[in-house]
Amino acid sequence: MAIMYALKSSDNEIFEVEQKVIEQSETIKKMIEDGAATGEIPLQVSSKTLAKVLEWCKQRQHKTVENENDDNKGKRKKERDEDDDIKEWENKFSDELKADKDVLFDLLLASNYLDLPALLSFLCQLVADMVAGKMPEEIRRMFNIENDFTPEEEKAITAEHGWAFQP
Amino acid sequence: MISTKRNKTNSVIATTTSSSLHSQTLSSAEAISNNDDLLIEILFCLPVKSLLKFKSVSKHWLSLISSPNFSLRRSLICKQVSGLFVRRPNTQEYDFINLDSNPSCAPFKTLSFGDSQSAIRVLQSCNGLLLCSSLQANSTNRNRIHNYFICNPTTKQYTTLPQLPTGNGVFRDYHGVNLAFDPSKSPHYKVIGVRNCACSQGHYQIDVYSTKTKTWRPSVSTSVASTGVNFRLGVFWNSAILWISYWRNSLYFDVDEEKLQEMPMPPIPDGWDERRVRYFGEARGHLHFLEVYSPCTALFNVYEMERDYSRWFVKYRVDLRIVATAFPKMVRTYLDPGNLHYYAFSILSVVLEENDEDSYLVVHLPKKAVQYNFKDMTFKKLHDFAPNPVPFNIEDESTLEFGWFDAFQYTESLSFV
Numbered sequence: 001m002a003i004m005y006a007l008k009s010s011d012n013e014i015f016e017v018e019q020k021v022i023e024q025s026e027t028i029k030k031m032i033e034d035g036a037a038t039g040e041i042p043l044q045v046s047s048k049t050l051a052k053v054l055e056w057c058k059q060r061q062h063k064t065v066e067n068e069n070d071d072n073k074g075k076r077k078k079e080r081d082e083d084d085d086i087k088e089w090e091n092k093f094s095d096e097l098k099a100d101k102d103v104l105f106d107l108l109l110a111s112n113y114l115d116l117p118a119l120l121s122f123l124c125q126l127v128a129d130m131v132a133g134k135m136p137e138e139i140r141r142m143f144n145i146e147n148d149f150t151p152e153e154e155k156a157i158t159a160e161h162g163w164a165f166q167p
Numbered sequence: 168m169i170s171t172k173r174n175k176t177n178s179v180i181a182t183t184t185s186s187s188l189h190s191q192t193l194s195s196a197e198a199i200s201n202n203d204d205l206l207i208e209i210l211f212c213l214p215v216k217s218l219l220k221f222k223s224v225s226k227h228w229l230s231l232i233s234s235p236n237f238s239l240r241r242s243l244i245c246k247q248v249s250g251l252f253v254r255r256p257n258t259q260e261y262d263f264i265n266l267d268s269n270p271s272c273a274p275f276k277t278l279s280f281g282d283s284q285s286a287i288r289v290l291q292s293c294n295g296l297l298l299c300s301s302l303q304a305n306s307t308n309r310n311r312i313h314n315y316f317i318c319n320p321t322t323k324q325y326t327t328l329p330q331l332p333t334g335n336g337v338f339r340d341y342h343g344v345n346l347a348f349d350p351s352k353s354p355h356y357k358v359i360g361v362r363n364c365a366c367s368q369g370h371y372q373i374d375v376y377s378t379k380t381k382t383w384r385p386s387v388s389t390s391v392a393s394t395g396v397n398f399r400l401g402v403f404w405n406s407a408i409l410w411i412s413y414w415r416n417s418l419y420f421d422v423d424e425e426k427l428q429e430m431p432m433p434p435i436p437d438g439w440d441e442r443r444v445r446y447f448g449e450a451r452g453h454l455h456f457l458e459v460y461s462p463c464t465a466l467f468n469v470y471e472m473e474r475d476y477s478r479w480f481v482k483y484r485v486d487l488r489i490v491a492t493a494f495p496k497m498v499r500t501y502l503d504p505g506n507l508h509y510y511a512f513s514i515l516s517v518v519l520e521e522n523d524e525d526s527y528l529v530v531h532l533p534k535k536a537v538q539y540n541f542k543d544m545t546f547k548k549l550h551d552f553a554p555n556p557v558p559f560n561i562e563d564e565s566t567l568e569f570g571w572f573d574a575f576q577y578t579e580s581l582s583f584v
Contacts, residue, residue: 105195112205120208127199128212136224143200148226157229161219161322 005032008040013047017054021061025053026115044113049106052097056119059089094126101142104130207231211241215321215579216271235354238581242295242350248450248518250274250577251529252289252320253536253552253569259286263577264529264536264550266518274320274577280327287316291346293403295319295580296356298346315344317356317584320577326584331360332374332383342371343398345408347422350582352406355379357422359408361398369394373420373427386425393418393429395441400572404449405474411456413441419476430476436460443507446514446571450526455482455517462505465491469517469528469541483541485528487512490537490546497532499565511565515574529574533565 003019007028023029031041043050097104108127111119131139140147147154199205210218210232222229231237249267252275263273278287278299291298299316318325331341341362348356355378364370372388395414402409409419409430416429435442439460445467446457454472456479471482491497491510502509515529515536528539529549536550552568 102195105199108205109195109198112202124205124208125212127209128217131209132213132217136221139221139224143196145200145225145228147224149223154223157223161222 006040007050008042009047009050010044011047013050014040015047015050015054017057018061021054021057024057024060024116028114045110046106048103049110052103052107053110053114053116053119056093057116059086059093060118090122094122097123097126098130101130203231207237210237211244215581218581219322232581235583238583239350239354241581248516248576248578251516251536252292252575252577253515254289254573254575256568256573261289262550262552264515264574266529266549274323278318280316280318280325289575290344290399291401291403292575292577293346293348293356294350295321295578295582296346296348296584297575298344298358299325300344313341313344315358317346317358319580319582319584321579322581324584328358328376329381329383332385343401343410345398345401345403347403347406347408348582349403349406350580354583359401359420359422361410361420371427373425375422375425387420387427389427391418391427391429392416400447402447402449402454404452404454404472405476409447409454411442411444411447413444428476430472431478433458433470433479446517448517448571448576450517450519450576453482453519457485457514457517461507461509463488464507465510465512483526483528485539485541486544487530487539489544490530490532490539493546494532494535494537496534496564511567513567513570515569515571516576518576531567531569531574533567 004016005019005022005028007015007017007022009015019032023032028041028043045053097107104123104126108120108123111123131142134142137147139145149157199209210221213221218232222232247267249265249271250273251264251266253262253264255262259277261273261276261278263276265271278289280287280299280301285301285303287299287301289297289299297318297320299318301314301316303312303314312330315328315331316325317328331344341360343361345359345361346356347359357378358376360374360376360383362372362374364372367390369392370388370390373386374383375386376383393412393415396410396412396418398410400411403422406423407419407421409417411417412432414435415432417432418427419430420427432442443458443460444456445459446455446469448455456470456472457467459467465487467485468481469483469485470479472479487497487510490512497511499506499509499511511533513531515531517526517528519526524542526541528541530537530539530546534552534554535548536552537546538549539546
């Protein structure tokens with residue numbers, strides 16, 4: 001019988017999760033080890049975001065369990081099929097996130113807070129792919145950054161790397 | 168967990184937004200852009216072109232992207248060779264062979280630095296930087312002066328090196344100038360100049376320029392037994408500049424310890440009086456060397472050097488005969504099959520990929536460049552060279568325009584010059 005834990009989101013929703021799934025988060029693992037996790041584990045993550053986090057963790061967990069159960073025979077072919085399945089799943093996962101930037105950014109912060117390095121680097125690449133072709137002004141708007149250059153300073157930097165601004 | 172947070176300098180903006188949904192967006196986007204460690208992780212995933220563009224987002228982004236530590240950490244992640252510059256003979260133009268899966272346009276076709284009127288020549292490529300030179304007429308006497316430049320073709324920045332120390336005493340002519348740059352160890356680079364002694368053969372003076380001091384200073388002055396060393400074609404590997412000898416042992420100069428030493432070479436086959444070097448270069452921290460001899464020049468080994476300079480071992484075996492069946496112009500049918508020049512090809516580069524099974528050789532055939540994979544011996548055309556605007560005097564279908572010393576690796580880099 002798998003050990004279950006109850007995670008409580010910032011908006012007080014309870015998620016029942018297997019220990020193995022949730023231990024991928026170094027933050028939660030540490031809370032469990034420290035004995036701080038009796039009853040509900042309160043997290044500063046919204047229910048919407050936490051659902052996404054758990055979706056990722058379950059997919060990862062699923063993959064590890066399957067690999068452990070494999071014998072070597074036919075493993076290579078199976079691995080290849082699995083790789084295709086994971087790719088497909090990741091594509092679907094990232095398409096959903098790309099469609100909703102709020103969710104993407106919230107999830108990025110949550111993966112940092114929960115210490116999930118694989119998810120974090122996956123999301124950083126996703127954000128990078130999304131912003132790579134944008135202009136500085138679009139970046140400022142997206143991250144609410146103030147342009148603290150004088151027009152002369154900005155012009156000088158742009159001129160220095162003028163070629164980088166071509167489409 | 169990445170958790171270092173920077174003090175927010177402007178907290179007013181988020182609260183002034185009217186729509187609550189919008190302010191929610193801003194708050195998590197802002198939380199990301201206010202967390203330098205998270206922001207840097209995202210910036211690491213961006214191509215150099217985007218990074219240069221984003222320098223003008225804000226002063227803070229400019230300082231993050233321009234920091235030497237950022238370019239150092241980035242250079243450890245990205246070691247991909249994205250292309251080769253190939254010097255066109257008799258012109259100042261360079262062809263660009265794309266090796267990246269996302270093809271980008273050539274970083275340059277010709278080089279010009281400041282008001283220098285004379286032709287710029289690339290001498291060496293080293294971990295993202297290029298060492299270049301030009302010849303300038305001297306107004307006071309009839310001698311011409313060599314100017315040396317270091318340039319970063321990615322950022323389009325360049326710097327002119329101070330004049331080499333010249334001609335008093337017995338050490339006069341420079342035999343070679345080479346660049347030593349390892350961004351994984353230091354953002355500083357060194358340039359090594361080798362002069363020989365006018366009165367004692369095999370006696371050399373080495374001068375070192377460092378970006379730390381911004382001056383040339385004399386380093387070792389020493390005698391070596393080796394002869395036939397080509398000091399113009401130095402390669403930087405393992406903290407040393409290496410020069411190949413066509414006759415005997417090769418030489419290397421350890422840049423950190425400033426010591427000139429000999430390096431063994433495979434024996435020259437019986438019946439040959441000099442080495443037929445067809446490639447000497449570095450890739451992902453490995454030093455490669457290859458030579459070809461008849462009777463079948465299409466069969467050869469790629470040697471790799473042990474890190475302690477003790478010996479060369481065979482890393483790859485190459486058989487280009489199958490390439491010749493697909494590209495018949497590579498065969499000079501008017502020659503005897505045992506002739507040294509029966510197969511028309513030169514080697515432009517050994518490219519190592521992260522997964523060694525994908526590593527390959529870039530081979531120049533008449534008017535083409537071809538990629539030959541070491542592991543599965545498959546090959547494909549990479550590039551068609553445009554006809555040379557200045558044709559050779561005697562040209563036939565099998566003329567080769569470039570040798571290994573004409574090709575320079577291009578690695579995207581943010582390094583300062």
